[in-house]
Amino acid sequence: xxxxxxxxxxxxxxxxxxxxxxxxxxxxxxRRLREQHEVSVTTAVEACRLxxxxxxxxxxxxxxxxxxxxxxxxLEPAVPAHSTxxxxxxxxxxxxxxLGIGNPQRPTLGAAVQGTxxxxxxxxxxxxxxxxxxxxTVCHSYDAPPGSPELRRAxxxxxxxxxxSVSPDDVVITSGAKEAVYLSxxxxxxxGDTVAIESPAYYALLEVLASLDRKxxxxxxxxxxxxxLDVLGKVVSRQRVAAVAIVxxxxxxxxxxxxxxxxxxxxxxxxxHDVPLVEDDVYGDLAFDxxxxxxxxxxxxxxxxxxxxxxxxxxxxxxxxxWAVPGRYxxxxxxxxxxxxxxxxxxxxxxxxxxxxxxxxxRHLRRVRRLYAEQMERMIDAVDGAFPDGTRHTDPRGGHxxxxxxxxxxxxxxxxxxxxxxxxxxxxxxxxxxxxxxxHLRLNTGFPxxxxxxxxxxxxxxxxxETLDGxxx
Amino acid sequence: xxxxxxxxxxxxxxxxxxxxxxxxxxxxxxRRLREQHEVSVTTAVEACRLxxxxxxxxxxxxxxxxxxxxxxxxLEPAVPAHSTxxxxxxxxxxxxxxLGIGNPQRPTLGAAVQGTxxxxxxxxxxxxxxxxxxxxTVCHSYDAPPGSPELRRAxxxxxxxxxxSVSPDDVVITSGAKEAVYLSxxxxxxxGDTVAIESPAYYALLEVLASLDRKxxxxxxxxxxxxxLDVLGKVVSRQRVAAVAIVxxxxxxxxxxxxxxxxxxxxxxxxxHDVPLVEDDVYGDLAFDxxxxxxxxxxxxxxxxxxxxxxxxxxxxxxxxxWAVPGRYxxxxxxxxxxxxxxxxxxxxxxxxxxxxxxxxxRHLRRVRRLYAEQMERMIDAVDGAFPDGTRHTDPRGGHxxxxxxxxxxxxxxxxxxxxxxxxxxxxxxxxxxxxxxxHLRLNTGFPxxxxxxxxxxxxxxxxxETLDGxxx
Numbered sequence: 001x002x003x004x005x006x007x008x009x010x011x012x013x014x015x016x017x018x019x020x021x022x023x024x025x026x027x028x029x030x031r032r033l034r035e036q037h038e039v040s041v042t043t044a045v046e047a048c049r050l051x052x053x054x055x056x057x058x059x060x061x062x063x064x065x066x067x068x069x070x071x072x073x074x075l076e077p078a079v080p081a082h083s084t085x086x087x088x089x090x091x092x093x094x095x096x097x098x099l100g101i102g103n104p105q106r107p108t109l110g111a112a113v114q115g116t117x118x119x120x121x122x123x124x125x126x127x128x129x130x131x132x133x134x135x136x137t138v139c140h141s142y143d144a145p146p147g148s149p150e151l152r153r154a155x156x157x158x159x160x161x162x163x164x165s166v167s168p169d170d171v172v173i174t175s176g177a178k179e180a181v182y183l184s185x186x187x188x189x190x191x192g193d194t195v196a197i198e199s200p201a202y203y204a205l206l207e208v209l210a211s212l213d214r215k216x217x218x219x220x221x222x223x224x225x226x227x228x229l230d231v232l233g234k235v236v237s238r239q240r241v242a243a244v245a246i247v248x249x250x251x252x253x254x255x256x257x258x259x260x261x262x263x264x265x266x267x268x269x270x271x272x273h274d275v276p277l278v279e280d281d282v283y284g285d286l287a288f289d290x291x292x293x294x295x296x297x298x299x300x301x302x303x304x305x306x307x308x309x310x311x312x313x314x315x316x317x318x319x320x321x322x323w324a325v326p327g328r329y330x331x332x333x334x335x336x337x338x339x340x341x342x343x344x345x346x347x348x349x350x351x352x353x354x355x356x357x358x359x360x361x362x363r364h365l366r367r368v369r370r371l372y373a374e375q376m377e378r379m380i381d382a383v384d385g386a387f388p389d390g391t392r393h394t395d396p397r398g399g400h401x402x403x404x405x406x407x408x409x410x411x412x413x414x415x416x417x418x419x420x421x422x423x424x425x426x427x428x429x430x431x432x433x434x435x436x437x438x439x440h441l442r443l444n445t446g447f448p449x450x451x452x453x454x455x456x457x458x459x460x461x462x463x464x465x466e467t468l469d470g471x472x473x
Numbered sequence: 474x475x476x477x478x479x480x481x482x483x484x485x486x487x488x489x490x491x492x493x494x495x496x497x498x499x500x501x502x503x504r505r506l507r508e509q510h511e512v513s514v515t516t517a518v519e520a521c522r523l524x525x526x527x528x529x530x531x532x533x534x535x536x537x538x539x540x541x542x543x544x545x546x547x548l549e550p551a552v553p554a555h556s557t558x559x560x561x562x563x564x565x566x567x568x569x570x571x572l573g574i575g576n577p578q579r580p581t582l583g584a585a586v587q588g589t590x591x592x593x594x595x596x597x598x599x600x601x602x603x604x605x606x607x608x609x610t611v612c613h614s615y616d617a618p619p620g621s622p623e624l625r626r627a628x629x630x631x632x633x634x635x636x637x638s639v640s641p642d643d644v645v646i647t648s649g650a651k652e653a654v655y656l657s658x659x660x661x662x663x664x665g666d667t668v669a670i671e672s673p674a675y676y677a678l679l680e681v682l683a684s685l686d687r688k689x690x691x692x693x694x695x696x697x698x699x700x701x702l703d704v705l706g707k708v709v710s711r712q713r714v715a716a717v718a719i720v721x722x723x724x725x726x727x728x729x730x731x732x733x734x735x736x737x738x739x740x741x742x743x744x745x746h747d748v749p750l751v752e753d754d755v756y757g758d759l760a761f762d763x764x765x766x767x768x769x770x771x772x773x774x775x776x777x778x779x780x781x782x783x784x785x786x787x788x789x790x791x792x793x794x795x796w797a798v799p800g801r802y803x804x805x806x807x808x809x810x811x812x813x814x815x816x817x818x819x820x821x822x823x824x825x826x827x828x829x830x831x832x833x834x835x836r837h838l839r840r841v842r843r844l845y846a847e848q849m850e851r852m853i854d855a856v857d858g859a860f861p862d863g864t865r866h867t868d869p870r871g872g873h874x875x876x877x878x879x880x881x882x883x884x885x886x887x888x889x890x891x892x893x894x895x896x897x898x899x900x901x902x903x904x905x906x907x908x909x910x911x912x913h914l915r916l917n918t919g920f921p922x923x924x925x926x927x928x929x930x931x932x933x934x935x936x937x938x939e940t941l942d943g944x945x946x
Contacts, residue, residue, distance in 0.1 A: 095808065104614030113615050121609045128820075129602040136594045140789040141577030142586050175648060179814035191664050191686075204812075211812045213664075316613040318819040335568065339677075339684045341652035345818055346791040347601075 005046035006261050008037055009054075012047065016056055016067055023069040027057055030064075052291045054259045055224075055397045059291075075392040077254075077405035077440060080220040083231050084434050086194045086239070087217075089210035093430055094203045097415065100424030107447035109456060110424030112252055112401050113317065114446035118371060120315045120364040124351055131350035139347040145334040147173025147323075148349035154356035155309070155323050162284055163298030164307065164325065172324045172334055175344045176317075177282045177310035180324040182208050183340070184278040184306040185243065187332040189214055193242035196235050198227040200403070200431035200440070202252040202280070205245055209433075216433045217241065223394045223403060226251060226258035229265055236273045244270060244277050249284035249293045253403045253431050253442040255396025257293050264299040271304055276329065282310045282322075283399035285365055288373035293398075303328030311352055313400075314365060319348040371448065372400055378449040379457070386461025388468065400446040406464055409439040414460075414467045421463070423456050478519035479734050481510055482527075485520065489529055489540055496542040500530055503537075526766050527732045528697075528870050548865040550727075550878035550913060553693040556704050557907050559667045559712070560690075562683035566903055567676045570888065573897030580920035582929060583897030585725055585874050586790065587919035591844060593788045593837045597824055604823035612823065616816035618807040620646025620796075623826035628782070628796050631829055635757055636771030637780065643798050645807055648817045650755045650783035650795040655681050656813070657751040657779040657797060658716065660805040662687055666715035669708055671700040673876070673904035673913070675725045675753070678718055682906075689906045690714065696867045696876060699724060699731035702738055709746045716749050722757035722766045726876045726904050726915040728869025730766050737772040744777055749802065755783045755795075756872035758838055761846035766871070776801030784825055786873075787838060792821040844921065845873055851922040852930070859934025861941065873919040879937055882912040887933075887940045894936070896929050 002010070012027060021027050028036065033044040048065045051057045057065040100108030107115060132139050138148075146152060152168040159166055174180040181204075189195060191213040197205060199218035209216055217235055220228045227246055235241060244266075249257050258266070270277050279296045287293060297307040306329055310322035321344060326333035337343070355361045379402050383393055392405040411427035418425050426444075428437030447453060475483070485500060494500050501509060506517040521538045524530045530538040573581030580588060605612045611621075619625060625641040632639055647653040654677075662668060664686040670678060672691035682689055690708055693701045700719055708714060717739075722730050731739070743750050752769045760766060770780040779802055783795035794817060799806035810816070828834045852875050856866055865878040884900035891898050899917075901910030920926060 101615055101617055104610050111615070116610050116613060119613050121605075121613050124613075125602070125605040125609065128605065129598070132594075132598040132601065136598065137577050137589050138791070140589060140592050140594050140597075140791040142574055142584070142785075142790040144574055175814040175817075182813050207812050211809065312615075317615040318611070318613040320814065320816065320818045336684065339680050340655050340813065341648040341793065343793065344648075345793045345821065348818060 002261065004039060005043045005050060008033070008039060008043060008047035009050040012051060013054070013056055021067045023067050025067050026063070027065050027067060050260050053293050055257065058289050074395045076223045076394060077392045077403055079222050080199055080218070080436065083220065083235050084199070084218040086215040087433060088213075088215055089206055089433050091207045091210035094207055097427070097430065098419065098424060099426055107450070107453055108424045109443045109453070109460070110426050112444050112446065114313070114400060115448055117448050118368050118446065120355065120360065123360050123364070124316055124319070124355060127351035127354045128347055131347050131354070135350060139350065143343035143346050145172055145337040145343060147344060148346060148353065150353035151321075151349040154353040158356055158361070159325070161292045162281065163294030164300070166325050170325050170330065172326060172330065172337060173344050173349055174322045174324055174337065175320045175341065176312055177280055177308045177322040178204060180308035180310070180322050181205060181245070181278060181280055183333055183336045184308060184324060184326060184329070185209065185212060185214065185245065186336050187326060187329045188276045188278070188306065189242040194240065196232060196241045196244045198246045198251065198254075200253050200428070200437055201433075202247055203430045205280070206433055214242075218433055218436070221251065221254055221256055223254045223256055225262060226256040227266070229262065229269060233269055236269065236275055241275055244275055245280070246277070247280045247283070248296045249281055250286060250396055250399030252283065252399070253401050253426070255394040255399060255401065255403055257397060258296070260294055263294060263296045266296060267299045267304060271302055277305045278308065279305050280308045282308070282313045285314050286369060286372050286400065287398040288369055288376065289397065290366065290369055297325060300327060306333070314368070315352065315355065315361070319352070320344070321348050321352055372398070372445070375400065375445045375447070375449055376402065379443060379445040382454055382457040383443070383461075386458045388461070388465050400444060402443045402445055403440060404443060405440045406468070407439055408468055409464060410467060411438060411441045413470070414441065414463060417463045417467060418460060421459055423460060425460065475734070477512060478516045478523060481506070481512060481516060481520035482523040485524060486527070486529055494540045496540050498540050499536070500524075500538050500540060523733050525764055528730070531762055531764070547868045549696045549867060550865045550876055552695050552701075553672055553691070553909065556693065556708050557672070557691040559688040560906060561686075561688055562679055562906050564680045564683035567680055570900070570903065571892065571897060572899055580923070580926055581897045582916045582926070582933070583899050585917050585919065587786070587873060588921055590921050591841050591919065593828065593833065596833050596837070597789055597792070597828060600824035600827045601820055604820050604827070608823060612820040616819050618645055618810040618816060620817060621819060621822035621826060624794075624822040627826040627829035631834070632798070634765045635754065636767030637773070637798065639798050643803065645797045645799060645803065645810060646817050646822055647795045647797055647810065648793045648814065649785050650753055650781045651677060653781035653783070653795050653797040654678060654718070654751060654753055656806055656809045657781060657799060657802070658682065658685060658687065658718065659809050660799060660802045661749045661751070661779065662715040667713065669705060669714045669717045671719045671724065671727075673726050673901070673910055674906075675720055676903045678753070679906055687715075691906055691909070694724065694727055694729055696727045696729055698735060699729040700739070702735065702742060706742055709742065709748055714748050716751055717743060718751040718753070720753045720756070721769045722754055723759060723869055723872030725756065725872065726874050726899070728867040728872060728874065728876055730870060731769070733767055736767060736769045739769060740772045740777060744775055750778045751781065752778050753781045755781070755786045758787050759842060759845050759873065760871040761842055761849065762870065763839065763842055770798060773800060779806070787841070788825065788828065788834070792825070793817070794821050794825055845871070845918070848873065848918045848920065848922055849875065852916060852918040855927055855930040856916070856934075859931045861934070861938050873917060875916045875918055876913060877916060878913045879941070880912055881941055882937060883940060884911060884914045886943070887914065887936060890936045890940060891933060894932055896933060898933065
């Protein structure tokens with residue numbers, strides 16, 4: 001039985017879907033909902049917030065909640081029908097592709113990286129110099145896991161925005177979320193173990209699993225709702241799965257953002273089968289409308305979730321600072337961090353702590369969310385204009401990757417043709433352990449829109465058409 | 474057949490040992506040696522340099538080579554007689570011990586850490602702020618292995634001092650030597666494989682091997698000469714050893730520094746059996762007399778050696794910057810670095826590159842080598858004064874750890890008693906996979922000498938005596 005507020009939200013969601021409340025219209029006020037449904041104010045408010053976190057409504061200060069205008073005629077990429085069988089991985093593809101990460105001055109459509117305009121460089125430089133000047137001994141001496149108390153406190157504080165309430169003691173600082181995911185996988189699985197992942201999946205996760213000799217099962221993931229819980233339920237019921245690993249909010253590449261109800265159900269499912277979840281939530285802070293979706297961790301009551309976060313997508317990738325909240329696996333996680341590289345550098349931790357605690361982080365997020373929203377809109381418009389009829393793509397509400405499907409396309413052939421013209425893309429099979437998504441590609445929207453990017457997308461549209469017509473299609 | 478210069482050096486070494494050239498006297502000049510032995514100038518010079526690197530003579534500018542005065546009556550710790558059988562590891566001991574790393578403001582005798590006086594903080598802070606200001610895009614964007622071209626060039630340049638000549642392309646930047654060793658072990662071995670290590674061994678290496686489920690064989694190591702090549706030769710002949718791992722110069726904890734001849738013989742042995750060497754050389758820059766010993770890597774002609782270096786022992790541990798020269802395993806090594814945490818932070822790399830290339834690193838080394846020499850001398854004097862008769866200890870020519878043996882001591886009991894008085898030590902069994910070195914302890918000499926340290930050593934001497942007399946002895 002769902003909690004009352006979820007039931008209420010579901011009922012309003014149905015009415016929105018049925019056109020009772022058309023796009024742009026106001027849904028009933030909290031007072032009205034309270035009267036209509038005989039619920040408490042809290043329940044009514046929570047239902048509205050849930051609808052907002054699902055991207056169905058948006059609040060306007062002092063006016064109420066309004067139904068989101070959905071983009072007309074978005075054809076979403078298709079969803080795989082079944083899970084795959086457990087298989088060993090070969091990470092060779094990601095190794096031989098160039099996603100254009102080599103020159104940070106140059107925007108790329110390939111790697112999921114962002115322009116410096118989207119980072120908080122000036123402030124962070126100042127805070128870092130300040131930390132080194134004021135606390136030279138702390139900054140330059142050996143540290144040990146779990147990391148700087150200041151940043152752990154700031155992360156715990158920031159976690160409240162993602163709906164999880166933990167103590168600074170529960171946080172372990174890492175060198176990026178990538179390291180947090182690597183250590184999490186090592187903490188909860190052994191060589192030969194099977195890990196269930198969403199499909200499509202972030203290719204760096206595939207690399208970690210391949211490198212550690214873990215097998216994977218790919219579970220279909222919907223471009224809005226995320227991993228299919230029915231399929232996952234069958235997978236974890238019929239075989240031993242050592243862990244599940246997902247990107248919970250604005251996933252890479254699918255852009256999916258699980259609803260709160262979905263997140264709670266995932267935790268319940270995994271708790272029932274005693275399977276830990278490695279949650280990568282590096283994009284959650286980049287919700288276009290400013291309503292930060294909850295982490296799955298927010299629904300974790302038993303320490304099942306190893307949460308992985310990062311400042312790379314928001315403040316600075318080059319500082320390499322992320323964190324984990326590893327739940328009941330914290331001891332093992334900290335030990336692994338110690339073994340691998342002792343600790344992360346101290347000065348950047350102090351700078352980021354000061355950024356969060358001084359409010360600069362939230363101000364920065366408010367600024368860049370709007371920029372990311374705009375960049376995504378421009379990219380979608382450009383793809384709609386340049387790509388052939390029948391092209392499908394996602395409509396993400398956060399993050400900076402767009403997942404595109406062109407039925408019949410050979411995206412690896414497209415990759416080669418595009419590379420020859422100096423354009424980098426991430427072809428679909430990169431995101432699959434089984435060569436899937438051949439007709440998909442991922443486009444990065446992490447840079448402010450320019451004529452150069454526009455012309456790259458236009459060229460890409462032409463190359464897509466040529467590839468479809470060409471001998472390799 | 475040894476090369477001519479080695480034969481010549483050996484013959485002079487014998488004469489020194491026999492008292493032909495007593496401590497403090499001058500050995501024959503290069504011209505004299507040339508005439509006496511009918512060798513070239515180069516051979517004579519190389520022989521003298523070899524003797525110097527063995528610590529037998531010391532050059533004085535424009536005066537020639539003088540026989541080193543050895544400390545009177547140094548009783549060295551005993552050397553284990555045999556190698557152990559391959560065994561799985563349990564790293565539990567290091568996890569439950571507190572070596573006093575928690576408070577960087579407070580000197581500790583436990584962890585091998587150094588005081589800020591021994592770091593290059595002011596200069597590095599300035600260079601780091603400068604790098605972030607001048608190259609914000611590079612500092613804050615995503616990087617990928619192998620790391621910053623500037624620092625790789627600086628490391629290649631610095632490598633010449635350690636006798637290895639490599640291109641910047643051969644260098645991979647890591648988050649400390651610890652990560653370099655971790656990635657090296659992963660690059661050349663698989664779970665269940667056996668790694669041969671020196672005994673005593675640096676405990677963090679034991680932790681890495683335990684964590685990765687590798688077995689170890691402990692090979693006796695001499696407190697001056699390092700790992701016993703005769704025993705190692707037997708070990709690699711009679712079973713498959715996937716790798717050998719050592720600290721080549723001023724090893725931790727034994728202080729040993731292999732001679733050049735020994736290093737070359739090690740490479741030859743491993744090449745003959747096709748076994749890679751993981752060489753940890755974090756202390757080589759801290760030679761008390763300024764004569765930087767060569768790395769084993771200097772004798773590597775086939776890419777057998779995965780060399781691991783660090784700026785942690787010289788400039789700043791808190792910046793977490795080290796490097797590897799992984800030889801023919803570079804591809805695999807770089808891939809693992811990418812998988813684990815993408816890259817190391819960029820700004821500290823640029824700062825260190827500027828430090829090395831501007832000459833500040835060498836100036837800094839010249840300054841701290843004298844300080845480390847003095848600190849070691851004070852510690853040895855204090856131990857000689859405070860510890861009971863029969864105490865043995867090393868007489869390292871570099872680094873900052875002293876390895877002490879008190880026959881009959883239970884160093885774990887001593888650890889507990891010392892901890893109760895606020896004194897941290899590293900007990901002997903920490904450095905063994907088989908519970909060995911029960912009557913040994915390691916003392917850190919990384920801090921400028923103070924009355925407080927002097928009184929700690931005095932207290933320790935008293936506790937040693939009590940422990941010997943007490944119920945646990």
